[in-house]
Structure formats: structure tokens, C-alpha cells
Amino acid sequence: MQLGLSFSDSDVSSFTPLVVLELADDTKAEAITWLLNRIRDKQQNGGAELLVNQLLFPAQDDQKSNPNVFVVGSTLQRLLNGAEDVGLFKEFQDGTMRGFTYANRESFKDFNGDGEGFLSDAECQYIIKHGLDTLRAKNEQHVPGYPKLKLYPGKSVVRRLQSKGVLIQYFPLHNKEDLKRLSFSWYKKFKLSFQPLDDIRHYFGEGLALYFGFLEYFTFALVPMALIGIPYYLFDWEDYDKYVLFAVFNLVWSTVFLEVWKRCSATLAYGWGTLSRKKAFEEPRAGFHGALGFNPVTGREEPVYPSSKRQLRIYLVSVPFVLLCLYLSFYVMMVYFDMEFWAINTYHENPNIATSILLFVPSIIYAVVIEIMNLLYRCAAEFLTDWENHRLESSFQNHLVLKVLVFNFVNCFASLFYIAFVMQNMVLLRQSLATLLITSQILNQVMEAFLPYWLQRRRNKKVHKRMRRLMGDKELPLLGQVQLETEMNTYLGTFDDYLEQFLLFGYVSLFSCVYPLAAVLVVLNNITEVYSDAFKMCHVFKRPFSEPAANIGVWQLAFETMSIIAVVTNCALIGLSPQVKAYFPESDTQLILIVVAIEHVLLAFKFILAFVIPDVPKHIQVKLAKLDFDSLEALKKRVSTHLHMCTYLLHENRKCDSLSGSTSVQIVI
């Protein structure tokens, strides 16, 4: 892609812009100069060695465009070195995945000539992001022009600028050509096929590709359940013998489903090079604060915050707060049921149009209140998790996920549990389940994709109009693209998408033996979900930075927990069914004992199954072992080669002696 506009700096030839950096429009000039110099400076001087240029808008722009927008690119050499720095795994000539090293570049598959095209766009952008993130302060006391933006040696410059609002955002640019190709093969051709996961991974990175892989896998896994569920609906099978069969099938299915997914995900992650990739040392997150001290691991100066204090905050404030919110949620639910009873009674006492409308009021109010509560709670959870002051982004995310998960679970399922086990009204349960599933699906699709798309289209039109007015017929594709993408919404990660799937999984597995049609609805939902999610990633949101991921992380645990709860609820539902009760006419005691015994056997069976099925398929295990073995062998060889070399140098060439001697120690360290 050639740039069609002038840069403020002319000493750098034009380059492919990959990342956009937006500073606040009132940023002081000296800070900008300093930052640009640091970004351009050589790596051995502590710079990022990247190419960066200001994006200049035509002077006749009447709307106030932010002048401090920069595009960042990189030379190929820098990218290849960076690939080694970030520990990228690429396919080796022998088909295994190995850590890329610049010295061995020729031995990697698909490395031709100077390496053009060897790294995907997403990888290049990830390397640039890593370069920017690890740009560290040297001896600066503060950011030039901002005496209050304190720096200390080793502090990440970008994170400090970001946490203080000088750096508004930085994001990767879309590649229009690739995007067109991807979106065609992904959702535009109307035939049933698997998603192009490898292409998605190439364009958006492993984290997102794994989400879409999971979505697809989950949907396919539901198909047998849906197929079994349809006759239940069509032929109105009301006898619980068949429901019992369905429930047992469901339990085995949910365990096998999750175990097999682990294997699938390992296979995918291996092929993408993230399975055996060593996690780089994680930097403290932008918001982390504390007294300046020394990191015991790196020995570097950085903020230190005692973990005992964090534990206190978690256990004395966050946990009680979450429990209080859960209590509140229960309370609201009870009020809803009271209102419901009152409405029904009113209707029965005096059936007319007004009271029949009244019947719907409690449900509507409850739905609205739940949505508001979810929103408020989400804000509170984010605030609290931030306040807990986690050092790492990953642990921040885990704590946030856990908080939100628990609350959403209770909010979504509490009323169903109440209907099932306190009211023991299976007909009402089935109705509520169907209503909840269908409404939440429609709401989700609208809120997630169509509303943002509509807003985005309006914005697009405005930008296009303005551009046309500004440039006339001049083609300024980059300028327009940056303008457009800067104003797009930011994709906040896969959190909400996984949460939705998690709740759907709950609907399917928790009460499936009462409402076998749930699986059909979820399959239908997920087919549209693939399309709307794909569309939203390609056209509604800014391109996200790729996120290397080896598995779906905390969500695996969440799904497994749900499947354990499902065993309990399904057993209890079977125990409650009148048909099963009819077998034990004399006493409930025996029935309950048998149900509990079956439940324990099923749980034990579940754990044994999870234990027996290996998490990583055999052929991947062999490849991983081979990698380990080879690196051990190489280590041995290196030591002996090294010894030979030293001996050789010592004997043959005294001149090299001192040099190789000093090097040798460093090599062996």
C-alpha cells in the first residue's frame, strides 16, 4: 500500500502504515518531538526503531480534525528481529512449530527471499505494539513539557502517556484488500461451510480465531441434541422416561463436548504456534500503581503493591459487595414473583382488557430492571477490580470475568431455579425458558450488531461527505481510512461474546430435560451469531490488536463448572417429575436417596471421563515431546561444539583466544 499524501517528515521514505497513534490535540510540541525521536531511535539506544509519520490534513478542513494523528510502520528487518523478540512460533521445514530465530530464518517454511510476506499483517502489528509497549524511559525524570508525568528508568513510556490521557489510543489499521477477501470467504458466500479459521487468525490473531472456533464447535456439537430434541417437540412426548434418557445423554454429551474441545483447541493452538510459545514476561498493566520499588523477578524499578493489601480488598470489600448484589438480585426476583401473583389474581378476579394487559407488566418491568442491574453491576465490577489494583492485565481480567459471571448467572437463572425447585411448576418453567431464550437472542443480535452497524453507517456517510468536500476528486485513501477508523467503536475483547455463549450453554444444559427444544433454538441463534459477529468484526469495530492465546482460558473453567451444576439440576428435575415419583408411591425418601445416588455416580463418572480423556491429542503430544527432545539434544551439542570451538581457537589461533573466552561464558549462561 503506497501512501498518497505528504508527511511532515520527509527524511523517511514512504512505508506501509500499520498502526495509528492518536495523541490529544493539545499535546505540547516538545513531548511529541521527544516521543517521535524515541520511537525512531535505534534499539541499541533504547528506542523502538520504528517508522512513524504525522498524518497531515489539508489546511482547508473546516471541522477541527485532531492534528496529532501518527501512522507507524516498520522495516522488514526490524519486524523479523521483533518476531524473535516476542517469541513467535512459525512452521519449520519439517512441519513442526518452532520458535522463530532470525539466524535460522531460512529453515522456516514459507520464508522466501528477504522474508516479504512471511509474517502476517496481524503479526506485524503485534510486533509493532510490542515495540511501542516496551519503549522504556531512560534517564528522563518526566515527559518533556509535562513535569507532572513522572517517569523512572524502565517505565513503559506508552503506558504512562496512556494512563494520563496524553495518548488517546493506538490501534492497528485495517487492510482493505485482505478484509474484502476475508469477509467474502467468511460470511458473504451463501453456502454452508466451515469458517476460514486460519484466515481469521491471520487477520485478527489467535484469541479471536479461537472464539470463532469455539462458536463453530459449540454449534456443531449442539446439532445431535437439536436433532433429538425436535421429535420431543413435534410429537409432544410428555412422558418423562424419554426425558430421563435425554438428560443422561445430555450429561455425557456436555462432559465429552468440553473435553474434546480442549483437544481441538490444543490442535488449533499448536498449528498457530501459541501452544508451546513461552509467555513473555508480563508488564504491569497501565492502571497499576504503588510505591516505587524493585520487582523481585526482573530487578527493575517499578511500582510495588503488597499482595496482602490486595487480598484484603478482595475478601473484605469485593466479595461482600458481590454477595450483597446477589442478595439484591434475589430480592428483586422475589418482588417480581409477588407482582406476577398479584397481576394473575387481579386478572382472575376481574378479567377485562386492562387487567389482561396488566399480566405482561411484571415481566416487562423485571426484564428492564435486570438489564439496568447488569449494566450498573458491570460498572461497579470494573471499578472494584480496578481498585483491587492487580499488577497484571490477565489477573485483572480473570477477577473481572469471575465477578461478572457470577452475577449474570444468578440474574439469568435464579428465576428459573425458583420456578423449577420452589414452585415445582414444570409448565411455567418451560414457558419461561422459551421466552427467555427467544427474547434474549433477539435483543442480543440487535444490540450487538445491528445497532452499532446503523450508527456506524451514519458516521461513515458523514466522513465520506466531508472527505469529498475537502479533497474534491483527489484520492486520499489513507487519510479517509484513518479518519473513519479513528471514530469507529473499539472492540472490547471476546468477553461479551463468550458470556453470551456461556448463558446459552446454561439454558441448554441446566434445564434441557424439561425443554429439549432449547438446543434447536441455540443452534439457530449461533448460526446467525457467526454471521453477525463476523460482520461486526469486519465492519463495525476498529481492528483489534491480535492476542496470542493457547486456549479459551477462564471460560473453559466456567463451562466446566456449568456442566457440573447441570448434573445436579437435571437429576433434581428428574426426581421431581410425577412419572418418576409414581414408581415410589409409598415414600419420597427412597426416591430421593436413589436420585442422590445416581447424581453421585454421574458426577464420579464425569470426573473419571475428564481424567481419562487426554487434554492434548496424541499426535500433538508427540510433536511437543519432539521439540523438547530436540532442544535438549541441541543443548548437549551446543555445549560440546562450544568446547570444541574453544579448544580449536586456543590451539590454532591465539589471536581469537581472549575474545572467544569471554564470549564462551556468556554463551553458556
Added chain:
Amino acid sequence: MQLGLSFSDSDVSSFTPLVVLELADDTKAEAITWLLNRIRDKQQNGGAELLVNQLLFPAQDDQKSNPNVFVVGSTLQRLLNGAEDVGLFKEFQDGTMRGFTYANRESFKDFNGDGEGFLSDAECQYIIKHGLDTLRAKNEQHVPGYPKLKLYPGKSVVRRLQSKGVLIQYFPLHNKEDLKRLSFSWYKKFKLSFQPLDDIRHYFGEGLALYFGFLEYFTFALVPMALIGIPYYLFDWEDYDKYVLFAVFNLVWSTVFLEVWKRCSATLAYGWGTLSRKKAFEEPRAGFHGALGFNPVTGREEPVYPSSKRQLRIYLVSVPFVLLCLYLSFYVMMVYFDMEFWAINTYHENPNIATSILLFVPSIIYAVVIEIMNLLYRCAAEFLTDWENHRLESSFQNHLVLKVLVFNFVNCFASLFYIAFVMQNMVLLRQSLATLLITSQILNQVMEAFLPYWLQRRRNKKVHKRMRRLMGDKELPLLGQVQLETEMNTYLGTFDDYLEQFLLFGYVSLFSCVYPLAAVLVVLNNITEVYSDAFKMCHVFKRPFSEPAANIGVWQLAFETMSIIAVVTNCALIGLSPQVKAYFPESDTQLILIVVAIEHVLLAFKFILAFVIPDVPKHIQVKLAKLDFDSLEALKKRVSTHLHMCTYLLHENRKCDSLSGSTSVQIVI
């Protein structure tokens, strides 16, 4: 230790003998010569580069001593190189544990002069064992003199000789000085103190030290339970309110106990350098057979056995066999109870001396039958697991442990379960529990330590007499020691010791709320167990090769499973108690539901607790992270140093160019 006897070879100066190698006494001379040459040969020629000499017995020996006994030792240099080969971790100057490398030897703590005393005896013997085990066939088609002992390139010579019975055994020698010191500090001084775990580890290796660490930890952890249990016994507290309290305490205790043990074991293993030690590539076990093929990991020729066949053998033969045995065990138990009832009825019908003796007959018969069944089953399990043809010793062990564990569990606890939940006779349960605990303890101590000790002493006396007759007053300490130790029993690993602790843990945790005194008995047992086990290791058995272990492996899982079962049984016992039943006079249903609910809450609480408590203590986590970080940094530095070196060599010294060029690739691989 200087050798006081002549060797058959005089070209090697005397050395410290560390390992004894015993070949069959009819081994052909050419095979012996070949084996010794291979053991002595330089490593670069594929030998083991160890020192080995035949132990010659005086000619006047009238008893036929095996002439083919050899002692193996090593030079210090070889041991230090071997320490690097086996991946030993030692304490670095900065207090962290790092992989030992010969090049960096000076930077390790306690490395003085030429490194004498840097490696412990057990480590030296482990290195020699590794050297012997990895002595591989080169181009030999078979062992010289034995056309039927086929070899192929890469086959471990020692394993082939062992599997065909030519090599009878090889074992490490005791070090009498160290042993005296160790046994004094371990069990001879009669004051209460912790065991000298570090010394045990130095002498016997990490695997055994971890067992003794676990034994000590388990005993200390039981002390609070024992203290709480005593008043229950003394004051005859029969009200179940207090038992409920005790049971809840017990549940929390058993979870916390196991979680904290993980942390303790991580701390111990870190200090011993086994926690972060990379597992060496595991060789196929001696008995493994299959068609010759290529190992997909190493690419070496070795027997290959399809894992699908093994799975078939496991699931179609072993699993049904185990289930059948379990059924048989139940059946025997039912017969026992029938006999018991019959005996009691006979006594009640006609109470006299003969019938009162008859009362004891069923118990005695049952106890004897159980012992016989355990023995038979153990043999069958070993045969079956061997027949399953596992490639690795570790997976063989795991499958064997699992088989034996399940059967022993059922054999020991089935009758208690029957009494508790079918007969619901709590008084009988308490009696049986006490009887089982006390008799099994006494039996164990006798069978484990005193009987072997008595046999050993008889053998010792015989050997001493013979030696005195042979040598007169000549001092031949090594010859006598080797003679003695060759005939000592072989310690078969920690399996039986852990199994005993596992069953004791079962007695304490499963039915503790009925018989709180169990903890007291187990504490008393374990105090004597420490002494008898220590004694048996030092004086009854051959010294075992040290076994590097980072944790107690499959036993952690076994104990955790037991603690989960304990939650279920304790809740059920509480539900059965008449005092609790009295609270729900109108119906059992409500009681059962409440008990089940409490059980589920407790189980959930248990899992959350296990999840929340980190498995590795913070300070060890930091040290491990530091190690990772340092090796990443060193890698970066190495690459850049290497690049600098190449540039330097290219520019400064054209002569070195081709050399450093070719080396560089190998270094980076």
C-alpha cells in the same frame, strides 16, 4: 574410602566404589569382557566412561560365592559432566536453584577447588546409574557369546541384560560413615525433633525424603484432630451436635491439609532442585516389547507397540478383571456377615464356652481371607499391568497403583461401609473401626520392619561368621559389605508405605465423626512408623537408587479423592444419627434434602478452597519466575553477543570466519 583388596585389573588405580553390579555366575567370559570394555570406554566412543573392577573373593572360599560381582566408580570430572547430563539443579551463588553446567561450576554455592564434595553420594550414584542405563548398543547384533540376546543400535545394553537375567541386579553401596551419622540424627537420639529431611535426601534421594516429609507432615497435621478427639473419648460425649462440629472441622481440615502439603512439597522440591528440573526423556522400561520401529520423538530405533492395543487390553481385560475382583471382595464380605450372624445366633441359642469361641471365628477367617486376597490380587495386578505393556516405567507404576489402590480401598472399607449405611449400627461401626485400626497397625509394624530385621540379623551373622573364617584377622571391609548388601532385601519403592498412610487417612477421615479417637491412634502409629521406617531403610534393605521427585505424584490425587469421599460419608453419617433425626420428627424427606444440600455446599466450598489456595508458595513462584526471566534475558544477550562476535570476527580476523560461521548456526539451533 580406600579399597583393601586386589582387583583383577591393575591398570586402574583404586577408586571409591559406589555401585555394585552382579552378573549371573555362569555369564560367558566374552560377554563380561565386552560389557566392561563398553563401561570403561570414552563417552565420545559411546561408552559410559566409568571405572569398574571385579571383586575377587579369596580362593579358600568353600561356599560358592558368585564370582561375577563388580564395583563401579567414577572420576570426579566424569561425575560433574554427568551432573550436567542428567540436568541436576544445584544452589547458585545468589541462593536460587539453577541447572548445573560444568562451564559455570565456579558460580555454584559450595563448589570449592576441584569440586570434591559438591555432589552428594546419592547424586553420584544416580549419575552412575544414568551412565549405565544409557549405555547403548552400537553395531552389535547381539551380546557377545549370547546369539539370542539381540541388540539393535540405540538399545540400552543394561536393560537388555537385565530383562534376560544375565544382569541379576545393580545397586548403590551404603556409606557406613554417613549412614551412622544419618541414623543417629534420624532415630537414635531420643528426643522429639523434626526429621533431618535434608540429610535423608542427601543419602536416599528426593523420592524417599518426600515420603518421610509427608509422613511427618501428616502426623503433625493430625495432632489437632487427636487433641480434639481425646475429650470425646474421655468424657463419653455421645451427643451428635458435637460430632457434627467435629465432622465439619474434619472436612475443612482434610482440604486445607492437602492443599498446604502441596505448598510444603513445592518448597521442599524447590530447595532440592527437583521442582523446576526438566524431566529427562524417559527410556522405555526394561520389560517393554514390540516390533522394532522408530520412535516418532527421538527418531531412534526402538520397540513400538500401538497404544490402541494397549487401550484394548486395559479396557477389555484389566478393567473387567478389577471389577470382577471387587465383586468377589463384596461377596466374601457378605459371606463374612452371614457367618457373623450365624455365630451370634448360635451363641444366643446356646451360650457356652464353645459357642463364645465361635464368636471370634468369622472375624479371624475374614481377616486371613482378606490378607490372602490382597496378596493374590497384588500378583495378578502386577502381571496384568506388565501384560498391558506400558512403554514408560512411570505409566506402569500409575496403572499398578490405581489397580491396587481401588482393591485395597474396597477390601479395607467395604465392611465398614456396610455396617454404617446398610446395617446402620454405629456402635458396631465404632468397634470394627477400632479393631481394624489397632490390628492393622500392629501387623504392619511386625511385617514391615521387625520380621525383615530379624531375618536380616540371622543373615548378617552367617555372613560375618563366614567372613571371619575366610579372612582370619585380615580386614576386608568392602568385600564383607558387598557380600552383606548383595543378600539384603531390595526396597521396592515407597508404594507400600504410601498405601499404608492412604488407608490410615481413610480411617481418620471417612468415619471420624463416629470415632474421633482414630486420629489419636494414627498419630501414635505414625510416630512409631517414622522410627521403624527409618530403621528399615538404614539397616534392613539395600540402599535404593535415589529417585528425583518433585511431588508425591499419583498419591496426591489418591488422597484428594479420599477427602472427597470423606465429605459424602461424613454427611451421610450425620444424617443417620438419631440426634439429628430427632429434629425432623415428621418426615425423613426434609432431613435428607437438608443433608444433601449441606453436602453439596461443602463440596463446592472444598473445590473453591482448593482453587483459591495457590499450589506453590509466593516466594517460590517469584524464584521460578526469576529463573524463567533470567534465561529469557540470557537468550537475548546470547543472540546479540553472538551477532557481535560474528561481526567482530568477520571484520577483525578473516581466518576465523569460516569456523565461527559454521559454529554460529549450531549455537543458535
